[in-house]
Amino acid sequence: MAIRAEGTLKQVIDHANRIERRTNIKGTVSLAPNATQTVVTVLQAGFDACAILSPMTANAAAELASGGCFIATYGAGTFTITHRNLATTDRTFRYMVAV
Secondary structure, three states, X not given: OOOOOOOOHHHXXXXXXXXXXXXOEEEEEEOOOOOOEEEEEOOOOOOXXXXXXXXXXXXXXXXXXXXXXXEEXXXXXXEXXXXXXXXXXXXXXXXXXXX
């Protein structure tokens, strides 16, 4: 997919840099075992943030595929993942937050 950029080269670079600063919040999280929620602390996150999860393990992929794993709430500096109550300890995800 091609994206057409308009404006001077400096304007295009400045715009790309602004987009990168807004989406360059990344990390990893393992879902809490024997619980139904995991709170992730990301100081830049807020009520208008958007987090994306990417599974790093087979158990994390299975959790996501189950349909029971989703971002339930956003708060000041946090987001909460709701998931199934399992004893599995290796449900690890990478996340990216756009603010």
